[in-house]
Amino acid sequence: MSIDINTPPILRFGAGSVDSIGELLKTLGAERPIVVTDGFLVSTGVAARVADALTAAGLQASVYDGTIPDPTTDSLENGLEAIRAHEADSIVALGGGSPIDTAKALSVLAVRGGHMRELKAPFQFVGPALPVIAVPTTAGTGSEVTQFTIITDSETNEKMLCAGPGYLPKAAVVDFELTVSMPPRLTADTGIDALTHAIEAYVSRKANPISDTYALAAISRIGRYLRRAYRDGGDREAREEMMTAATLAGMAFSNASVALVHGMSRPLGAHFHIAHGMANAMLFAEITAFSVEHAAPRYATCARTLGVATETDSDAAAADALVQELRTLAREVEVPTPATRGIDRAEWHERVPVMAQQALASGSPNNNPRVPTAEEIEQLYAAIYEETSPTAG
Ligand SMILES: [Fe+2]
16 A cells, blocks of 8 residues: 655745745746735735735735635635736735635636536545645644645535645745734634644544654644643744644645544534634534544544643543543633534524535545444534533533
């Protein structure tokens, strides 16, 4: 059996690295980059900073700021138009997961044409695409280093996983200073997303020695620095370590896949408009509890690496400590439950069957240590509402 490890050819990181992006694009042969971002990053001046760095290097840059959270197939139309109007030869993807995922989809459609629905997993897209240079402004999604994009089908409301080396950025510029202004809520949600990537990659049925190394390096950092970054956003050491962790976790799951938590969180995002990181955070503890017995030694290693168990604990005790830690962490960083988020109980239960079908169809649950049936996924969704509901006691 052979295993491919795919990562961006160039990974540039460190404080202020974003300012050298113009020179980086020139080395890639780009002349007409378009910055794909959102209105928030225009309002903060970050988009202009990137555009200025491109212009200073002699490039013809333009900015498209029309990306939306949880990008839909319909939302790609305006971006494609902007790429054509600028005759862009490259894309700078600037933002959190949504702008970067949008940019990846646009890079493919701009060359290939067609519709993202045709590229839904398990289809593997190998290219060609416009070169993407990804600049993350949150520490969590890892999208800057992954061969995936997540696009919601505007007709069916399904969050489609689209996969393959064709989505891999040509370069990632990982500058932790861009994350220092993240508010605590976003710090927590994106940080837990990164932890989910790392743990899911480590317990995945597609895990391999290289992805394991990335995953454990990420888990160790998140154990030491997530709470610090949450409590004090100005803690530069914590911000830098969380940024490194998020990128490592991205490299881990890009090469080992995610599993049941992500399989179930995507439908949650699509149906109830819960941000991706928060949706993971809502599900993480319960789904881990469901899974641990089927890979106790792997979960135990995660617990010890995270710092919530020791070598002297049995694997079963360590795995249990991991579940407890995920519950504690969610409480500490005030992750809402479906009920406290204001989701109606009846509506939740009504959506469960279709969410379960969509979770299974993504293929991610098949990578889980315990592969669930549709019925078990339905039971998990139902239990997550009821067991975390304040009225349930
Ligand atoms: Fe994720």
